[in-house]
Amino acid sequence: MIDRRTALAGVVTMFGAGLFAPIARAAGAAQASRVPVISDGPPSTAVFTPDQRALVTALSERIIPTTDTPGAIAAGVPMFIEKLLADWGVPDDRKPILAGLDAVEARSLKDYKVSAAKATPKQQDALLTLAMNGQIPGGKDFFEAMRQMVITGYYTSEIGITQEREYLPVPGEYNGAFPYSQVNKVYSA
Incomplete structure (x- = not known):
């Protein structure tokens, strides 16, 4: 079975040279040692305030988001x-x-008169789009780092590895004429 350490080591390829520094450090440690890279349990120190934690x-x-498979919250991404x-x-x-x-919180209060954590999903999507497009101060750097951390956290979690993707330690036979409409999951090996 693939584990978080192995999956984290593979993340470097996904993001390439633009990899957010803490992810790169953890992935480098995963390749260099046999110790758990990111252990279970709470962080060594609190990084976020309760309001920031709710927004994250x-x-x-x-x-x-949660769709036919669990989303980021269920996978423990925050x-x-x-x-x-x-x-x-x-x-x-x-x-x-x-x-x-x-900056996202300030923009939400300005535009919607509500905390970003309590905004509607549509409003949160709009705030993320503004950040992605650099229309919020520091938005591009924030969005790219946030996106990388969410994707890394999700696809190195048990849910991401086993429910979103289908793990096949030995992939099946090659079928070049397999209809794309029958592809249900992305396979990882």
């Missing part, structure tokens, strides 16, 4: 993000995330 949770679920930033991030790594969360 809401935005994570907007990036990978806790993964805080643990990644606490245990593998340096203060400079946290700055764009914390500043981005504050």
